[in-house]
Amino acid sequence: MKLSEFKLIELLAKKLPTLPPEVTVGIGDDTAVIKKDEGYLLLTSDALVEGSHFLKEWKEKLNNFYYYLGRKLLSISLSDIASMGGIPEYAIVNIGLSEKTETEEMEELYEGLADCCREFSVTVVGGDTVSSKTEFFDVTLTGKCKNFMLRSEAKPGELVAVTGTFGDSRAGLEILKGKGKEDNYLLERFLNPIPRVKEGVEARNLGVKCGTDVSDGLVFNLYTIANSSNVSIHIEGEKIPISRELLNFVGNSEIALNYALFGGEDYELIITLPENLQDKVESLGFKVIGEVKEGTGVFLDGERLPEKGYDHFKT
Amino acid sequence: MKLSEFKLIELLAKKLPTLPPEVTVGIGDDTAVIKKDEGYLLLTSDALVEGSHFLKEWKEKLNNFYYYLGRKLLSISLSDIASMGGIPEYAIVNIGLSEKTETEEMEELYEGLADCCREFSVTVVGGDTVSSKTEFFDVTLTGKCKNFMLRSEAKPGELVAVTGTFGDSRAGLEILKGKGKEDNYLLERFLNPIPRVKEGVEARNLGVKCGTDVSDGLVFNLYTIANSSNVSIHIEGEKIPISRELLNFVGNSEIALNYALFGGEDYELIITLPENLQDKVESLGFKVIGEVKEGTGVFLDGERLPEKGYDHFKT
The missing domain is CATH 3.30.1330.10 (PurM-like, N-terminal domain)
Structure with missing residues (x-):
């Protein structure tokens, strides 16, 4: 094929x-x-x-x-x-x-x-x-x-927020494949992702209209929102949630950020929300990582990111 | 396994x-x-x-x-x-x-x-x-x-009726495997079973309460009714619907009956019904092949049949 x-x-x-x-x-x-x-x-x-x-x-x-x-x-x-x-x-x-x-x-x-x-x-x-x-x-x-969130509902002027940390799952997969040192937290993040059912329901109840989950990689799934909503998304590198365990595993924050952006299988949520909901979604555990603007593409600190994602695990 | x-x-x-x-x-x-x-x-x-x-x-x-x-x-x-x-x-x-x-x-x-x-x-x-x-x-x-039929609703005194003919699909499979002479009708019966959606809905609308489909073989699926309803089922060999094409393919009616009883993948319906519904279900295309009695087991012309079915096609 x-x-x-x-x-x-x-x-x-x-x-x-x-x-x-x-x-x-x-x-x-x-x-x-x-x-x-x-x-x-x-x-x-x-x-x-x-x-x-x-x-x-x-x-x-x-x-x-x-x-x-x-x-x-x-x-x-x-x-x-x-x-x-x-x-x-x-x-x-x-x-x-x-x-x-x-x-x-x-x-x-x-x-x-x-x-x-x-x-x-x-x-x-x-x-x-x-x-x-x-x-x-x-x-x-x-x-x-009763109501639902869609990828296609992001609006310019909204904020972009996520649950959890990113890149851990990819590190966990590498450990299973015999690369890098053992770490139970990272292994568990690959093997036992915790679906954000409660957070999804609560965000929707607050009135959030746009959401997706991160199965193919943070950037790839931000692109699914940007493309289907006809908007551009702008995120800040220092706001991307990264675990201490991932930092320890890869050794420096630049590589850790790469894992977080393109890793995949995180099964965290991305939502976009009007600014007046920021405090409320933060109290649900979401963290704001950027904003929605007019235009196309996904940008990190002003630089356009490639539309690439997690390539399904090839053996 | x-x-x-x-x-x-x-x-x-x-x-x-x-x-x-x-x-x-x-x-x-x-x-x-x-x-x-x-x-x-x-x-x-x-x-x-x-x-x-x-x-x-x-x-x-x-x-x-x-x-x-x-x-x-x-x-x-x-x-x-x-x-x-x-x-x-x-x-x-x-x-x-x-x-x-x-x-x-x-x-x-x-x-x-x-x-x-x-x-x-x-x-x-x-x-x-x-x-x-x-x-x-x-x-x-x-x-x-709004209502549904179940395998477990057969009652002693009821009749047993089926749609279509049996054994064709097994013959079609044998043709695909290179055994016996080509026959488009039999091939089609294996490759393109016609699900009896209309007949199922209409039987249920008449008040029929017990039904199942024949995926694993007529006898095997009669057993699923008998076992889950705690009844015995008695069918008559000469009433089992067999196609002319199957008879031609296998050459004699005894072998054709064996194909019909144990063939599998027929995707026809079996129902059980009170006698007063016989004319009505027959007008839907069902044919009566036997009756439900107290006891256990499935019997052909008085003789108990083995509880065996279509063994999933092994290559």
Whole structure:
């Protein structure tokens, strides 16, 4: 397959029938949004595939690796629901089992999944189990909301704010791949991202209209907002939240900033907000990192950044 | 993996939190059923995996193979919604692309999917596209209904009725695998099953309470009704609908009956009904093949049948 995933989706989506009016958001945002009698139904799906998103050999490095994989499988879809300000509800779980899959691994995966379900009040209601030469797992998650945030709602004059710290997940992945010194915090940030469901709902309740989550890298996902809102975004390097652990891992703040900007799989939220909401969103744990202006592109301290993101983990 | 898929699902389901009261049917029936303000939300998912459900080399035998695969991908989930008497609504499509996947194949797949969407008024609203060493596709489909049929509602004294003919799909698969003489009708029955959505809705509207679809084989799926309803089912060999094409393909009626009983992937419906509904369900195209009694097991002309089904296509 020579086309990028984004180009392919664009090509394929054109073949589908036009959307009926109740489908408020179809292919292209973090989740689909469908108008229902009361409020909206949200639908999203994410897959984790052996060789692309994880390696079976990581089990050797980490006793409870499949437990974490089960958590992450749900968390990455929870993050999509969070980015719309939605409340997650029901999950369908598909598993593709290879000849090498062991029953104990699947039990561990389901323990992680079940714990994550309890923490976020999600109910697994079904799924399909099939044989596959490559192990894969995917979750389709439903959610609900009365109102929602979109990537396309950023307005010039607004501030840009984020949850958490950036770049940790990429460092955690490098540790798993045997690069750099062990650090449990960074490992956990890759294996066990905490979806910002509460923050998403609260931001939306304050009246925030624009949001997305950072799966492909901070800059890449800022570009998704800038492009779909027809605005430019200007961030300040010294305001990007970076953990002490990442600084220690890479050794200097310049490299740490590069990890934060282009790392990916952070599963933090980005929102844009009118200035008068700044204090309130800060009290929810968001940090302002820049502002929205007219124009196009994403700029760091005045310099235009390349529209590149996390290149899905190649083995 | 040594456990059967059914045993594994049973083991894993136990790890999950108990179902909240609005989840009327969780893991274990054809679709999940969730009580909503008005009526019910149905959720189901099915996957098609290279090497398990299809071979890439079938493309050489059939020009538009991926078109059919796209149709089938949606049809098998539509059949699950049909088996509950539901109306399908929205689909999430995940695709796992291998290095061998060609853009043209995915375009063809989406053309088939799009045609099937048009025929059954389904809207694709999203999905995930990932890299995988093994090509795989899955669809999660939502549906709605005011009332639904379940496997567990068969009552002694009722009749057993089915749509369509049985065993054709297995013969079609054998033709694809190079066994037996070519027959377009049988090939099409494997590649392009027609989900019985209309028949499911109409049966349910007549008041039919018990239904399922035949994915794993007629006998196997009769057992799912018998076991979950705590009844026995008695069918008559000469009433099992068998196509002329299947008879021609296998050469005699005894072998044809074996294909019909244990073939699998027919995607026809089985319902049970009180006798006073017989004329009405027959006018919908159902044929009565037997009756429900007290006891356990599935019997053909008085003889107990083995509880075996379609063993997922092994390559």
